[in-house]
Amino acid sequence: xxSIVVYNQLGAEVGKLNLSNKVFGVEPxxxxxxEVVNAERAAMRQGTHKVKSRHEVSGGGRKPWRQKGTGRARxxxxxxxxxxxxxVVFGPTPRSHRVKVNRKxxxxxxxxxxxxxxxxKNLVVLDKIELEDFKTKSMIAVLNNLKLEGxxxxxxxxxxxxxxxxxxxxxxxxxxxxxxISVYDLVNADVYVATEEAIKQYEEDLKK
Numbered sequence: 001x002x003s004i005v006v007y008n009q010l011g012a013e014v015g016k017l018n019l020s021n022k023v024f025g026v027e028p029x030x031x032x033x034x035e036v037v038n039a040e041r042a043a044m045r046q047g048t049h050k051v052k053s054r055h056e057v058s059g060g061g062r063k064p065w066r067q068k069g070t071g072r073a074r075x076x077x078x079x080x081x082x083x084x085x086x087x088v089v090f091g092p093t094p095r096s097h098r099v100k101v102n103r104k105x106x107x108x109x110x111x112x113x114x115x116x117x118x119x120x121k122n123l124v125v126l127d128k129i130e131l132e133d134f135k136t137k138s139m140i141a142v143l144n145n146l147k148l149e150g151x152x153x154x155x156x157x158x159x160x161x162x163x164x165x166x167x168x169x170x171x172x173x174x175x176x177x178x179x180x181i182s183v184y185d186l187v188n189a190d191v192y193v194a195t196e197e198a199i200k201q202y203e204e205d206l207k208k
Contacts, residue, residue: 002118006125006196011145014127017196019118020203028112028119036109036183039099047095054079054087106183107206113186114202124148124193129156134165143173146193153189155181157197178202 002025006015019025054060060079067074081089117123124146131138143152154175156163167175176185178198186192194202 004118004123004125006127007146008127009129009142009145011147017125017199019199020207023111023203023206024115024118024123026111026115028116029108030112032105033109033112033183033187036101036106037187039101040182040184042097042099045097047097049092050094051088051091053089053091054081057085057087059085109183110186110202111206113183114192114206117192122191124191125199126193126195128195128197129154129163129193130160131162131166134162136166136169139163139166139170139173143170148191148193150190151188152191152193153181153185155192155194155198157195157201 001021002019003016004019005013006017008014054077057079060077064075064078065072075083077083079086081087114123129142131142151172152174154163154167154173155178156175157178159177159180160175164175167173174185174189178194178201
């Protein structure tokens with residue numbers, strides 16, 4: 001069973017935590033991660049793109065000229081696609097871009113990313129993280145204590161207003177409660193900082 005050092009927010013070691021081998025010791029499957037991220041990004045698309053077809057553009061109620069005798073091509077409406085201001089053929093219409101992904105596949109993607117960060121020593125576990133106020137300098141002090149660099153994802157068991165507000169002006173730092181974190185968020189971070197309670201939640205959700 002793998003284990004990891006637990007720190008406090010001052011950067012001092014306060015103990016060790018045994019991790020589940022089924023969650024933090026699996027062989028990372030990046031193909032599964034790729035499929036889930038693609039599905040999540042597709043679900044972010046609004047799908048509200050729209051063009052007008054020939055029956056939706058205004059005008060063109062009468063035949064522009066008679067069928068025969070003018071020497072010009074036959075036309076029935078000035079709003080046909082070949083006319084300026086006419087309708088668009090096969091243009092985009094509102095639709096959903098969602099791609100179905102099974103829950104087991106999503107869980108496997110999360111296991112893969114957690115195991116990859118643990119294997120590469122990019123997982124930091126804290127006993128807890130609490131700020132007395134929501135000032136940015138308070139959050140910067142915690143990050144300096146832990147000596148963290150790169151894109152940092154801080155995972156908490158519950159939402160924390162002070163923590164979220166103090167970090168939102170710091171580039172490359174994202175704070176979120178565990179239940180609201182997507183696979184896309186996990187992929188977008190180099191280092192995970194998680195509380196012990198958040199780690200236990202992940203193990204409870206992903207052990208099966």
